[in-house]
Structures are given as C-alpha cells and as structure tokens.
Amino acid sequence: MNILYLEDDTEIGRWVKGDLESRGYTVEWYTSGLELPQHLEQYDVMILDIMLPGLDGFSLGRRLKSKYPQVPILMLSARGSIEDKLEGLEFADDYLTKPFHPDELAKRVEVHLRRYDRLLSPVLQLRHLEIDQTKNSIINTLTNEEIILTGKQFQIFSYFLRHLNQILTKEQLFEGVWGEPYIEGDKTLMVHIRFLREKIEKDPSKPEIIETIRGIGYRVKQ
C-alpha cells in the first residue's frame, strides 16, 4: 500500500513516515506540493497537511481529488477550527487534527482503504469466517462449508466489511444499503440482520460477528 504524504514540518514528517512504515505501508513524503511528481496513480491514500509552502493543502487536495477521485484523501492539520474542517471535508474523506494519535491515523487510513476497496488483503479472517473479497465467498471454517447469502444480506454484510470496526447507525446502514432515507421505526433492517445472523453466527442468539450496540446500531469488529 502506497501512501503519499505531504508535511512541511520535518520532525513530524519523519515521525509519521516512520510510524506508518512500521505498520507495513510504503510512504513517500514530500515537504511541498511543488515537488510532487506528475503522475500519482500509484498511491492508495493521500495524507495532506494544510499549511504548506507554496500551494496550500486545500487547493492541492481539491486538485488531487478531481484528478484521482478514487484515491482517499486525509487531511492532517493543526488547524482545528470548524471552518477549516468544513472546508477540508468538502473534498477530503477525513480530517484529523494535530496532535493526533499515531494509532488513530493508522486506523483511519485502514478505514479509507477498505472503503475504497483498496484492501490490505483479499482474504479476511473474521472469527470462524474466512471471507475472500475478490471471489465474494464466505467460508465457515468450522464446517468448511460456504455460506450463501441473499442479495440484500450480501449487500449488508459487505457494507459492514467496508466499514470494518466502525459503528454503523441504523440510518447509515439502511441508507448505505437501500439508498433510501431511513424512516424511524422501520423494522426492515432488523429483520434482515436477524436472517443474516442466522446464517453467519455460530449462535445467532449470542452474535459475535455482528455486534449490537444498543440504541445506536451495529458493528463488525475484526
């Protein structure tokens, strides 16, 4: 996984580059937008600072997003005002303020890679399930049998996988899968999740894969 990283502060730059590399990413670090090479297709994630010499991170980010819409962009800035965040989130996928936790940065990078289907590995191990995301197959390792899901169930499950470790509210899930606004009190989603659990959980009454966060939503944790 290649990461493009722009940061003008050398101390921070060195540290973040080192930290991300220790987590298995390849990081190319530039201190200003002027030094960027012409072609950037090879990158899977772009991490941009805002206060950069020359072209600022907002303009650069906008330019990169329009050129490479399929590459997630993460703003990493010491500017924390709501206006800056809103401006950044107009084009960027995420906005993280300094001083950030290196773990949080790594987690967010992972989330965005998954969301854009730039997965770390095609085969995902989830407790007793082995999921091959290139073949779209789910194997129950306890019985070695393939689990066949219906269209909607599969859509829900892959939405969870794309947002691994994130809590998804009922609204988010419904709107992400059905593409329609969620109406408070609608039980459709609950029913689908119950059937999905019956297929993938060892004990559907004590779900381990799809966790219920009471009152909020659901989560699939690795």
Next chain:
Amino acid sequence: MKWYNSLLFKFTLIVLAAILFMPIAIPFSSTVIYLPTILLKNEKTPYKGYNELESMWHAEAKKLAGKTDEEIRSKLEELHETYHDSQIFWVDRTGKTRDAFSYRGELPAEWSVSYTIQFMKDSVDADPFTVLAFLGEDPSAGFMVIKVDRILLEPPIQRLSNGYDYLFVSLICVIFILFILFSSLFFNNIRKRLIRLQNAMQSRHQSGIPLPVAISKHDEIGQLEESFNAMVKELGESREREKQEEKLRRELISNLSHDLRTPLTIIRGHLASMRQEALTAKGKEALESIDQRIDFLSSLIENLLSYTLLSSGKYPFQPAATEINRFIRSSIASWYPALEQHGIEVVADITDELFHWSIDRSWMERIIDNLLQNVIRHAGEGKYVKIMVRKNQITIQDKGKGFSAESSQKGIGIGMVIVDVMVREMGLSLEVDSNSAGTSITIKKGG
C-alpha cells in the same frame, strides 16, 4: 440649498397666503362681483329715485291745471308708457275715479272721506311707493296717483344684490377649496417623498445594506436623502472593514491554533519513539501520562479558541431542523470506540419516535464532544455513561465522583462554559445535577 428652495419657505408662503387670504380675498371677490353692476348704473331706466319720482309727479300735476279730462287722460297715458311697470289713476273734483292704468287693486267709483283717509294711511311707507299730487296744485281740482314698486326706485346694485350674494359666497368657497387643494398637494408631495425614503431604508439589498436613493429636489428632504446616501455608503464601508477584520481575526486564530498544535504533535512524535526504547514500568506510566496531557492540552486549545470565537460572535449560529435521535446516535457512534477503550459502559436510550430540533449541528456536535470528553476525563472511575433522548430533552448521565469531588484532572471549566454558552444561544436550557454518586446533565428544549 437656495433659501427659496426650502420647504420652510414654501410652507411660509402657504401660511402667509392663508393669513392674507381673508382681507384680500373678500374685497377681491366683491370687486369681481360688483364691478359689472356698478358699471350697470347707467342703464336706461326712467326711475332715478324716490325724490326724483315725487318731484316729477308734482311737476306733471302742476302742468295739468285746468286741462280737460281728455287732455289729462292722454297725458297720464303718456306718462304710464314712459314709466312702465307703474300703476296710475286719477280722481276728479267730484271724487269719482277716472282713468286707471294697470292698477292692480280695487278702486271705488266714488271716494268717500273715510276711504280717502284709509287709502292715504295704507300708502304711507308701503310698497309699492305711492305719490299723490293735486292737479294744478289745487286740492279741489282732483288728484292723480302713481304707484311704483320700491325695488324699481332703489339704486341698481340693490336690485341685483339677491342673485349676487350667492355668487359672492360661492366665489369665496372656490377660493377656500383652492387653498385647501394647494396645501394638501404640498403636503402630499412631502409625504410621498418621505415614504419613498422610508421604503428605501427598509428594503435591504443582498448585502443587508439599503441602496442609495436618487436625490429628488434640493430642499430639506433632499438634504435628508443626501445624508441617507452618505450613511449607506459609510455603512457599506464599515461592513467591508468588519469583514476584513473578521477575516484577519479568523486567520490569526487559525494560525495560533496551528502554532500551538504543531509542537504538541512533535512532542507526541518523540513520545512515540521513546516508547520503542526499553523502559521501566514507571517510565511507561510517565509516558502514558504525558500522552494524556497532550490530548488534554489539545482539547484545551480547541476550546479556548472556540470560546474566543464564540464570545466575539465570530462562531455563527446557523440553525437547521435536525432529527435529534439520528444526530445523537451518530455522535455516540463516533465516540463509542474512545469510551470503549476507557472501559466505559455506554447505554444509549433513544426512543424510536422522531424528534426534530432546530439546532446548529456543528454547535451541538461540540456540546456532545465536550460533555463526553468530560465523562472520559473526569468520570472514568464510574465506568458508565447513559445517553437518553426524549421528546424535549437529552440527558447524559455518568457515575463519576461529580464536579465537586477532586477529580484526577482539573479544567472542567472552559469546556463547560462553551457548552453553557452554546446551549443558551440555541434557545435551549442546561440542567446540571452533580453529586458524589454521579453527574447528570440535561439539555432541554423549550420552556
């Protein structure tokens, strides 16, 4: 402005006209009305007046002394022709009524003494005017009488006066109406211009500033319009200046935030590299503590800057109808991992019923952030937080030691101040119930 352009001058003119109106208008209308009749004085009429008629009649009677009846008759007929509209008759020496010309009353054939006295009595100061003359000035020779309507003997102006009184009154009325018309036109004009100015003041251009108006005339209202335009211009300039200042301030705060956070990030970087060194348990603990303080400092900077913006009104409140259940759910979802990491049990009690609140989402987010941050920082010991959403209230409850208790970290201050200010600005109310068993914070809508 020239003095003769001023409204004051014009108004004075009207008032002056009104004051001068009576003494000038009445003689004027009199002149207009009576002049023609005065000129009519020379009209052809045999009647010159009472005295003239009387002396003429006596003179004629004198001339008729000793004339035959026939001569008298033809003379009287001639006189009757000259003095049209007159009544003439004569009585001879024996007291018999002779020729009468267009006499309108009854006459006796013979005049008795009592009738004669009665006739004389009736004729004194009566209308018609009666003249009696003895023929040839001899009382025994009979007499002749002429009766003329008094109106014919009055001066001509008197004769016309009845009809002309109406004319006089109506002319005065016309002049009055003209005066009222002119003054109401004058004031209506002023009123219209003032209303135009008022409309210009009330209407707002996109910029929120009224547009300048066209100057109508160079009088007092014209001056008012000029100052209005000058004020609009100044307002626009100050708005522009304000915008400039606001931009500068924002930038300053952004830069300040940046300048404070960058070193913190660097400290964290160094901290991370220190962690990789072999450390004693005590050393690790110290690093952990430093790490927490970095977070704390960072949120403090955040809140401090927010507070600066908020208190100077530079953190605009943009209300929008928001489904509060959904909003709180997604806020908790984003905080859940952090709460979980600190081993805090999260209970979300959110009803399925839908509630809409008019709030600024970024403000509400900041409020929830600050409250949950407090839970993590100060109420970590309780390992419990409950978020409850009901129709008109949101409650965040923890089982920490409460605000009053000595907490592991101080500095609840600014975060709560921001919550308080934002809640109030959004028209909501805040209720804090804190004791050693826990803290319950409720945000209430309405009432």
